[in-house]
Amino acid sequence: MKPMTIGEAFRRQALSNPGKPALFFLGTSYSYTRILFWAEAIGSYLRERGIGPGDRVMIYLPNSPQWVIAWLGTLMAGAVAVPVTPIYTPRDLEYIARDSGSKAIFCMDTNYGYVAQVRKKTGLESVIYTNLADLLPFWKRALGWLLDRVPRGKVTKGKDSVPLVSLLRKRNGQGTYHEEQTDWEKNAEILYTGGTTKFPKGVPITHRLFLESAEEQLRVGDLLIPPGTNVVLQGAPLFHILGQIFGMGALCLRGDSVILLPRMNLDGLMEAIRVHKALSIFGVPALYRMILEHDRLDTYDLTSLKYCFSGGDVMPPEVANRWKQRFGVPIYQGYGATETVGGVSLSLPGESTPAQSMGKVLPHKVVKIVDPETLEEVERNSVGELLVRSEPMVCGYWNKPEETKEAFVEIEGRLWYRTGDMVRMDQDGYLYFVDRTVDTIKHKGYRVSASEIEAVLQEHPAVIGACVIGVPDPKVGERIKALVVLKQDVKGLSAYELIRWCRERLAPYKVPQHIEFRDMLPKSKVGKLLRREVRGEEKKRLEKGKWEGVLEVGEKGG
Numbered sequence: 001m002k003p004m005t006i007g008e009a010f011r012r013q014a015l016s017n018p019g020k021p022a023l024f025f026l027g028t029s030y031s032y033t034r035i036l037f038w039a040e041a042i043g044s045y046l047r048e049r050g051i052g053p054g055d056r057v058m059i060y061l062p063n064s065p066q067w068v069i070a071w072l073g074t075l076m077a078g079a080v081a082v083p084v085t086p087i088y089t090p091r092d093l094e095y096i097a098r099d100s101g102s103k104a105i106f107c108m109d110t111n112y113g114y115v116a117q118v119r120k121k122t123g124l125e126s127v128i129y130t131n132l133a134d135l136l137p138f139w140k141r142a143l144g145w146l147l148d149r150v151p152r153g154k155v156t157k158g159k160d161s162v163p164l165v166s167l168l169r170k171r172n173g174q175g176t177y178h179e180e181q182t183d184w185e186k187n188a189e190i191l192y193t194g195g196t197t198k199f200p201k202g203v204p205i206t207h208r209l210f211l212e213s214a215e216e217q218l219r220v221g222d223l224l225i226p227p228g229t230n231v232v233l234q235g236a237p238l239f240h241i242l243g244q245i246f247g248m249g250a251l252c253l254r255g256d257s258v259i260l261l262p263r264m265n266l267d268g269l270m271e272a273i274r275v276h277k278a279l280s281i282f283g284v285p286a287l288y289r290m291i292l293e294h295d296r297l298d299t300y301d302l303t304s305l306k307y308c309f310s311g312g313d314v315m316p317p318e319v320a321n322r323w324k325q326r327f328g329v330p331i332y333q334g335y336g337a338t339e340t341v342g343g344v345s346l347s348l349p350g351e352s353t354p355a356q357s358m359g360k361v362l363p364h365k366v367v368k369i370v371d372p373e374t375l376e377e378v379e380r381n382s383v384g385e386l387l388v389r390s391e392p393m394v395c396g397y398w399n400k401p402e403e404t405k406e407a408f409v410e411i412e413g414r415l416w417y418r419t420g421d422m423v424r425m426d427q428d429g430y431l432y433f434v435d436r437t438v439d440t441i442k443h444k445g446y447r448v449s450a451s452e453i454e455a456v457l458q459e460h461p462a463v464i465g466a467c468v469i470g471v472p473d474p475k476v477g478e479r480i481k482a483l484v485v486l487k488q489d490v491k492g493l494s495a496y497e498l499i500r501w502c503r504e505r506l507a508p509y510k511v512p513q514h515i516e517f518r519d520m521l522p523k524s525k526v527g528k529l530l531r532r533e534v535r536g537e538e539k540k541r542l543e544k545g546k547w548e549g550v551l552e553v554g555e556k557g558g
Contacts, residue, residue: 001211001212001215002122002186002220003208004207004211005075005179005182005184005188005207006072006075006207006210006248006252007039007043007072007075007179007182007462008179009211009252009253010035010036010039010072010252011036011473013032013181013251013252013253013255014032014033014035014036014390016255016302017032017228017255018031018032018164019031019032019033019094020032020035020255020257021251021257022035022068022251022257023035023065023068023256023257023258023259023260024257024258024259024260024276025064025065025135025136025260025262026136026139026140026262026283027140027275028136028140029324030065030135032255033302034403035065035068035069035072035251036072037171038069038073038135039068039069039072039073039076039169040073040076040179041073041077041167041168041170041171042069042070042072042073042074042076042167042168043072043073043076043077043179043180044077044103044130044171045073045128045162045171046073046074046172046181047077047079047212049104049125050485051077051079051103051104051126052077052180053078053079053180053182053186054078054079054080054081054186054187055079055080055103055104055411056080056081056082056085056100056101056102056103056143056190057070057074057077057079057080057081057082057085057102057103057104057105057106057108057348058082058096058102058104058105058124059071059082059083059084059105059239060084060086060088060093060095060099060104060105060108060111060115061073061086061107061108061130061264062108062132062261062262062263062450063088063104063234063237063238063243063260063261064132064135064238065135065260066106066134066135066164066178067083067106067129067238067260068238068248068251068260070106070128070164071083071189071238071248074206075182075189076179076180076292077180077186077330078179078180078181078182080187080188080189080190080204081188081189081190082096082100082102082189082190082192082202083189083191083238083239084192084239085094085237085239085507086108086336086386087393087505087507087508087509088114088507089114089504089505089506089507090114090117090118091137091505092200092506092507093114093115093118093396094117094118094121094122094202095199095200096125096192096202097118097122098122098123099124099199099202099399100190100202102122102123102124103123103124103125103126104124104125104126104127104128104165105124105126105127105128106128106129106130107127107128107129107130108129108130108132108153109130109131109152109153109154109155110132110151110153111153112127112129112153112154112155112156113153113154114131115127116156121429125160126160126161126162127160127161127162127168128162128163128164128332129155129161129162129164130163130164131150131152131162132150132151132428133145133150133293134163134164134165135165139447143228145237149218153240154173155510156183158255159429161377169460169550175231176206177434177455178287182207182346182518183207184195184206184207184208184211185206185207185208185392186204186206187204187206188205188206188207188210189204190202190203190204190205190398191203191205191239191241191338193337193338193339194440194446194447194448194449194452194510196393196397197504198313199385199449199452200364200449200452201397201398201403202397202398202399202400202401203338203339203394203397203398204394204396204397204398205341205394207533208392209341209392209393210244210341211252211253211339212364212392212457212465213245213247213341213343213364214244214245214248214249214252214253214342215249215253216343216362216364216514217245217246217249217334217343217346217362217455217529218246218249218250218253218254218344219243220332220349221280221307221309221349222349223348223349223350224306224349225279225280225306225307226257227254227255228254228255228256228280228309229279230248230250230254230257230280231256231257231258231259231271231276231277231278231279231280231282231304232247232250232256232257232258232259232278232279232280232282233259233269233272233278233281233282234246234247234258234259234260234261234278234283235279235281235282235283235287236282236283236311236445237268240312240461241336241337241338241341241342242283242284242311242312242336242443244342244376244533245341245342245343246280246282246452247260248307254288257276257522259272259273259276259278265295265409266290266291266294266417267294267400269291270291270294270297270300270302271300273300273301273302273304273305274300274301274302274304276319277304278304278305278425279304279306279307280305280306280307280308280309281307281526282309282310282311283309283312283445284310284311284312284313284444284445284477285310285312285313285314285315285316285319285445285477286313286444286445286476287306287310287320288310288315288319288320288323288331288473289316291308292319292322292326294317300556302327303327305327306321306329307332307336308327308328308329308330308331308332309331309332309333309344309351310331310332310333310334311333311334311342311385311445312442312445312446312476312490313445314358314414314433314443314477315331315333316464316474317355318357319331319474320333320355320475327529328468330347331433332346332348332349332353332359333346333347333353333357333358333359334346334347334358335358335359335422335431337417337418337419337461338365339394339407339417340365340388340390340393340394340419340445341394342432343360343362343363343365343387344362344365344386344419345358345359345360345362346359346360346362347359347360348360353430354426354430355433356432356433357426357430357431357432358423358427358430358431358432358433360431361429361432364390364538365388366388366389366390366391366433367384367386367387367388367389367425368385368386368387368411368416369383369386369387369423369424369425370384370385370387370431371384371385372384372422375387375409375411380425380427381424381425381426381427382424382433383422383423383424383434383435384423384424385418385419385420385421385422385423386419386421386422386423386431387409387411387416387417387418387419388416388417388419389414389415389416389417393415393417394417395408395415396408398416398553406418407420419553420436420440421433421434422435422436439469439531441452441468441469441470441478442470442477442478443477443478443479443480443510444476444509445477445511448470448509448511449481450468450469450470450531451468451469452469453466453480453482453502453508453510453512454466454467454468454482454520454529455508455551456501456502456505457482457484457498457501459483459505460498460539461488462487462490462493463484463485463486463487463498464485464486464487465484465485465520465522466482466483466484466485466521467472467482467483467521467522467529467531467534468480468481468512468531469483469491469531469534469535470483470485470535471514471538471542472539473478478515479513479514480488480510481512481514481515481516481538482498482514482515482516483500483512483516483517483518483521483534484515484517484546485516485519485520485521486517487516495517496516498512498515499511499512499515522534530554
């Protein structure tokens with residue numbers, strides 16, 4: 001691939017496809033020319049604010065045209081994007097703003113209040129806010145307001161808090177734009193991911209690494225759909241590496257059209273597939289299950305789909321089989337992580353991928369399967385921890401030397417990333433997921449840190465100890481369960497109160513769905529919490545079909 005930045009890659013597509021729809025959003029199409037103009041306007045504004053090469057800019061937005069132009073505009077200014085989920089609470093927001101050293105943030109007016117709460121505690125100097133309907137045609141905005149269908153939040157206006165629409169209007173008709181010159185080896189973004197630590201870890205990704213990784217993964221889909229002809233249903237959030245590779249990669253490297261949904265509504269998703277004749281869809285296994293089990297599925301025509309991809313978790317065979325029987329096309333599966341910039345292995349069109357396999361390793365990735373204690377390679381078909389390397393590759397976490405030392409190891413002069421996942425590879429080169437070595441929970445495609453939830457529970461004045469594990473669930477991957485030990489003098493504290501405590505401090509997808517009270521937790525001789533032992537107990541309990549003593553709390557609001 002010729003050296004270029006992500007901004008340059010998108011500009012090439014825009015110049016080649018000026019009038020072609022880049023995005024579809026709530027029934028409105030946005031051309032490549034329009035998206036480029038808006039992104040360049042944002043790039044100019046950021047530079048005028050003194051934000052340029054190396055500076056970090058947070059993107060605290062849902063899937064929308066605003067997200068796309070904020071991300072592209074930030075990169076065109078030479079700055080580093082820091083995308084985060086729009087459902088983060090002030091606790092997570094403050095931590096990431098401080099850890100990344102971000103100077104500016106794009107946010108919705110509906111979450112402006114959270115930004116205001118943390119702004120004085122961080123280095124956030126500039127706030128660019130928007131409403132979800134801001135870039136829709138006037139008649140759609142007016143209708144949405146009239147029917148009270150558009151959420152609106154209160155903002156504090158000032159020189160450091162600027163509405164996105166006003167800066168876009170200000171740029172209208174101005175002269176030629178010049179992108180800030182950036183080396184493609186420089187960081188384009190920092191994606192924060194869960195894991196074994198109390199707080200999310202930042203994964204720095206360069207322009208080159210993103211573009212080369214996206215190119216390799218998109219090339220697999222080219223076998224079914226010629227480049228430039230695809231209509232992609234964005235089935236994953238843009239702050240997630242899966243969503244970026246198949247969404248932003250399609251825009252910057254293929255000149256395809258991408259359908260954005262502000263939130264995951266199944267009727268809206270299936271109607272968008274029908275109306276726009278979507279050819280591709282990607283998402284976590286839970287998305288495919290929900291579509292299959294939707295009671296109005298028969299009312300939608302999804303026969304345009306040719307390439308269906310699943311990542312983020314293990315695909316249950318019964319879901320894959322039902323999908324193939326229903327729609328006549330398979331669900332292609334893959335395995336990857338934020339630290340590997342998406343795909344390590346993919347199932348390939350034209351090949352008969354074995355059931356429950358994660359596919360074959362991509363050409364630019366090299367893997368080892370090793371004993372997690374000795375790091376010695378195991379024999380073929382034996383279970384071991386998966387190590388991954390590539391050229392180029394992520395070499396460590398942002399501002400986290402200890403975590404970097406644990407997750408990135410040098411073997412015979414080469415750097416490897418330790419995934420923490422136990423896998424095996426068969427004689428034909430297909431990978432299979434077996435278990436996790438680290439205390440990470442996969443819930444609805446998210447990587448959730450068990451220790452982060454434990455820390456929040458232990459901040460409660462009545463809690464003396466907590467252990468959080470993932471309980472296997474075919475619908476969501478794993479449900480989050482917490483075992484809690486209370487102080488001896490505490491009486492009457494309910495699981496509902498602890499759930500509420502967590503909801504006030506954690507993003508909704510991190511909130512436990514089960515609370516079990518115990519007198520003590522299993523620990524090693526040196527006092528280390530034995531989560532593996534607790535997971536073993538849960539496995540036996542599930543096999544017997546017994547859930548004695550467990551209070552299940554629904555996911556309402558989370």
